[in-house]
Amino acid sequence: MPRGMLCALVTLVSSVGHADGIAIVGGSPRAIGRAGAATVGDDGGGALLINPAAMARRDTVRAEIGAAMIDDTVQWQYDRTGTTVAPLSVARAGSQLAPLGAAIAGVGDWIFGAGVMTAAVTDRSLPRPGDARGDLMAAYEYRYTGIGGSYRRDTLSLGVARRLGDSLALGIALGASRVRVTEHRRIWAGAGTTRWVGSQTDDVDLSFDASELFAPSAIAGLLYAPVDSQIELGASVGWARTVHLEGTAAGVGMATGPTVVNSFPPRASLDVRQPIAVRAGGRYVGDRVVAELDGDLWLATAGSGSTMWWIQGMQVVDPMQAPSELQQVPSRIAQHTHVALRTAVDVALIPGFLWVTGGYAFSTRGTPASRLSPSFGDLGGHTVGLGLDTTAGGVTVTLGWSRTWALRTWTPSELRVD
Numbered sequence: 466m467p468r469g470m471l472c473a474l475v476t477l478v479s480s481v482g483h484a485d486g487i488a489i490v491g492g493s494p495r496a497i498g499r500a501g502a503a504t505v506g507d508d509g510g511g512a513l514l515i516n517p518a519a520m521a522r523r524d525t526v527r528a529e530i531g532a533a534m535i536d537d538t539v540q541w542q543y544d545r546t547g548t549t550v551a552p553l554s555v556a557r558a559g560s561q562l563a564p565l566g567a568a569i570a571g572v573g574d575w576i577f578g579a580g581v582m583t584a585a586v587t588d589r590s591l592p593r594p595g596d597a598r599g600d601l602m603a604a605y606e607y608r609y610t611g612i613g614g615s616y617r618r619d620t621l622s623l624g625v626a627r628r629l630g631d632s633l634a635l636g637i638a639l640g641a642s643r644v645r646v647t648e649h650r651r652i653w654a655g656a657g658t659t660r661w662v663g664s665q666t667d668d669v670d671l672s673f674d675a676s677e678l679f680a681p682s683a684i685a686g687l688l689y690a691p692v693d694s695q696i697e698l699g700a701s702v703g704w705a706r707t708v709h710l711e712g713t714a715a716g717v718g719m720a721t722g723p724t725v726v727n728s729f730p731p732r733a734s735l736d737v738r739q740p741i742a743v744r745a746g747g748r749y750v751g752d753r754v755v756a757e758l759d760g761d762l763w764l765a766t767a768g769s770g771s772t773m774w775w776i777q778g779m780q781v782v783d784p785m786q787a788p789s790e791l792q793q794v795p796s797r798i799a800q801h802t803h804v805a806l807r808t809a810v811d812v813a814l815i816p817g818f819l820w821v822t823g824g825y826a827f828s829t830r831g832t833p834a835s836r837l838s839p840s841f842g843d844l845g846g847h848t849v850g851l852g853l854d855t856t857a858g859g860v861t862v863t864l865g866w867s868r869t870w871a872l873r874t875w876t877p878s879e880l881r882v883d
Contacts (some may be wrong), residue, residue, distance in 0.1 A: 806828075
């Protein structure tokens with residue numbers, strides 16, 4: 466499951482003053498070239514998502530505008546019997562734009578920040594079996610597991626940091642997000658027929674599109690940066706309320722099997738629980754070399770292992786039994802506790818003008834192995850990032866690239882014909 470990102474970031478700084486398949490992973494686009502290592506070193510707009518105390522490192526008035534292009538692909542192959550392997554399916558969803566804009570200013574020992582950014586985005590779609598002929602079981606083994614899905618979280622964040630003496634700073638940021646989820650999958654609706662379980666003629670094709678306009682979040686952090694030391698330390702804890710999504714549902718039956726009848730325009734709802742994010746890190750600041758080491762922990766809350774779409778206004782009519790209300794359908798969104806370890810190094814090629822950056826991260830699987838799906842599965846993996854920073858006349862331009870090589874996983878699945 467390769468995941469590639471390319472970004473550009475411009476930072477405008479005043480001339481007055483002095484000194485990454487749903488979890489929020491990274492902050493600003495400049496963290497991309499550092500493989501997401503940002504808990505201590507990101508004192509720009511990304512600090513509003515990762516560690517707001519880091520804004521206190523500088524009291525200059527500064528503004529940021531940037532964007533990341535994210536390409537999230539997945540490869541899926543089903544081993545039906547242990548000896549019979551289905552064809553390899555490759556997702557080809559388009560790249561997603563993740564913009565960021567932020568402004569930060571200091572007033573005495575207080576630093577205030579505001580930003581609008583895409584905090585999380587994923588979009589996947591495997592080939593759709595709508596126009597298929599012949600044996601669906603051979604070509605589209607994943608149709609019950611998940612054909613496609615997307616998740617996007619756009620956030621408005623306001624933060625403040627306060628210096629306490631020369632070494633310590635505390636910070637807090639409050640966010641309000643618009644979250645949208647789409648999902649496309651099939652269920653088998655042939656329980657009342659004499660056909661075999663999994664017969665494609667008894668499929669019902671379902672698609673969902675739901676959103677919430679106000680999903681609150683908060684993050685608190687600290688930064689310890691002694692003036693007489695080259696070591697800086699930082700930590701933060703982030704919380705996000707369960708997202709309550711409301712939207713539409715659509716269903717289509719097969720020509721010779723069950724049909725879908727709508728009592729009224731179907732509605733769908735979904736609750737997605739959010740993990741608690743705990744981050745900590747340290748940074749060495751030298752004259753020409755800066756190095757950072759971070760650890761991230763996402764603590765899944767109770768009930769995160771499975772989610773359910775609740776549906777109103779949709780009936781499935783089987784020719785061999787009475788109509789039945791379709792009231793709930795399992796979503797393929799599933800989360801569990803996972804961790805990531807990140808490190809990054811910045812080297813000054815031309816002091817005061819040009820820096821080159823590199824980063825590496827390893828993250829464990831964010832989805833339970835038995836509930837992995839092509840639409841929302843998070844396999845974790847190895848991430849490598851590269852970047853360039855150049856500064857002239859109070860303007861900094863950052864270019865970054867990163868790629869994740871996911872860990873290939875073969876595991877028994879709980880996802881059946883539900």
